[in-house]
Amino acid sequence: MLAEREISPHVRRYELEPALAALAHADARGVPLAGRAAEIAALRRVGARNASLGRIFEGHLNGAQLVARCGSPEQRTVAERDIAAGRLFGVWNTQDDAHAVRLEPAGGVLRLRGAKTWASGAGTVARPLVTAAWPDGGVQMIVLRMEALGARIDPSGWRPLGMHDSDSFRVDLDGVTVERSDLIGGPGDYERQPWFFAGALRFAAVQTGIVERIVAETAAYLRARGRDADPFQTARVAQMTIAARTAVLWLEAGAAAWQAYDAEPLPPNAAAVLDTVDMARSVVERCALDVIELAVRSVGARGLVEPEPFAALVRDLQMYLRQPAPDAALARVGRAALERGGATA
Numbered sequence: 001m002l003a004e005r006e007i008s009p010h011v012r013r014y015e016l017e018p019a020l021a022a023l024a025h026a027d028a029r030g031v032p033l034a035g036r037a038a039e040i041a042a043l044r045r046v047g048a049r050n051a052s053l054g055r056i057f058e059g060h061l062n063g064a065q066l067v068a069r070c071g072s073p074e075q076r077t078v079a080e081r082d083i084a085a086g087r088l089f090g091v092w093n094t095q096d097d098a099h100a101v102r103l104e105p106a107g108g109v110l111r112l113r114g115a116k117t118w119a120s121g122a123g124t125v126a127r128p129l130v131t132a133a134w135p136d137g138g139v140q141m142i143v144l145r146m147e148a149l150g151a152r153i154d155p156s157g158w159r160p161l162g163m164h165d166s167d168s169f170r171v172d173l174d175g176v177t178v179e180r181s182d183l184i185g186g187p188g189d190y191e192r193q194p195w196f197f198a199g200a201l202r203f204a205a206v207q208t209g210i211v212e213r214i215v216a217e218t219a220a221y222l223r224a225r226g227r228d229a230d231p232f233q234t235a236r237v238a239q240m241t242i243a244a245r246t247a248v249l250w251l252e253a254g255a256a257a258w259q260a261y262d263a264e265p266l267p268p269n270a271a272a273v274l275d276t277v278d279m280a281r282s283v284v285e286r287c288a289l290d291v292i293e294l295a296v297r298s299v300g301a302r303g304l305v306e307p308e309p310f311a312a313l314v315r316d317l318q319m320y321l322r323q324p325a326p327d328a329a330l331a332r333v334g335r336a337a338l339e340r341g342g343a344t345a
């Protein structure tokens with residue numbers, strides 16, 4: 001286990017441009033001031049530029065919106081100041097069962113036990129929201145001020161297929177003490193719907209950005225080598241373009257459904273967000289897998305040698321496509337369709 005300063009050579013210092021950082025501003029209901037469509041478009045753009053930064057940006061927006069929606073007025077004011085100062089938020093929920101994070105009341109303080117895994121941006125994210133279980137099992141969000149904690153960041157197990165630069169390390173929180181004023185919302189707020197499942201739209205947007213980048217790079221590669229008039233290559237570019245456009249259209253449908261819920265938070269609108277986002281994430285995954293296959297066929301082995309971009313892009317996308325509970329999302333879509341008697345909408 002290493003202290004943060006000792007691992008600085010392994011940790012990237014991601015900083016967001018002010019225009020991107022500003023997208024994290026949200027109202028007291030956690031609705032991004034820029035609107036859902038702008039949020040999703042920005043996540044696509046960042047994903048296309050740098051997949052790992054896209055992952056960190058996704059966590060930043062999610063964390064900031066959770067504080068805006070579930071935090072007290074004081075906590076929201078502090079978070080607004082942190083966002084304006086360029087401090088990155090994040091959400092670290094994943095953990096190994098054997099070291100699940102617990103919250104222990106100890107005298108006047110609260111002590112954490114356990115560790116988070118897959119903590120993206122560890123070493124860069126200044127204000128992660130972590131989840132921890134109270135003794136009765138209720139799940140609580142806590143905002144950490146990383147500079148004040150002495151949490152131990154361990155990059156030693158991070159040897160992934162792709163997304164290496166997301167620095168998704170293990171963070172040991174054992175013994176870290178937090179204040180009551182660091183608790184965000186109450187037990188159960190983290191998993192409150194429709195926000196919890198709707199959040200999948202953010203990672204689907206970053207994934208779509210990577211897909212769009214692969215399509216653009218493939219077209220450029222073929223043109224640069226005079227292979228763009230070949231009918232097989234042209235057909236593959238067509239299929240890739242249709243897949244990428246399909247992903248974008250589904251993201252836009254998800255953003256529109258979410259925006260409609262933001263405007264009118266009624267149960268039918270919540271159901272529509274959940275259904276549309278579950279479908280969107282499944283479609284984006286399918287489109288991404290198709291584009292990977294088509295791009296690899298188009299550029300061949302030569303294209304998969306660095307410094308060509310394809311090897312890294314394909315690795316990053318393959319890795320980042322693995323997000324929580326894809327089977328469960330598809331099962332919800334199927335159950336909802338069966339309840340509608342097979343009607344498609």
Ligand SMILES: Cc1cc2nc3c(=O)[nH]c(=O)nc-3n(C[C@H](O)[C@H](O)[C@H](O)COP(=O)(O)OP(=O)(O)OC[C@H]3O[C@@H](n4cnc5c(N)ncnc54)[C@H](O)[C@@H]3O)c2cc1C
Binds near residue numbers: 118320322325
């Ligand atoms: C690059 C990257 C960065 C990440 N950053 C963060 C982060 O900052 N914060 C964070 O909290 N998390 C982060 N994660 C973790 C992420 O949110 C998911 O928890 C993780 O990707 C899911 O991993 P998995 O595919 O191994 O999951 P699994 O849940 O093991 O899924 C694998 C397969 O098993 C199926 N399955 C799931 N449950 C069951 C079951 N009970 N029985 C049978 N089959 C099942 C799934 O549908 C899927 O097909 C990150 C992940 C990646 C890839």
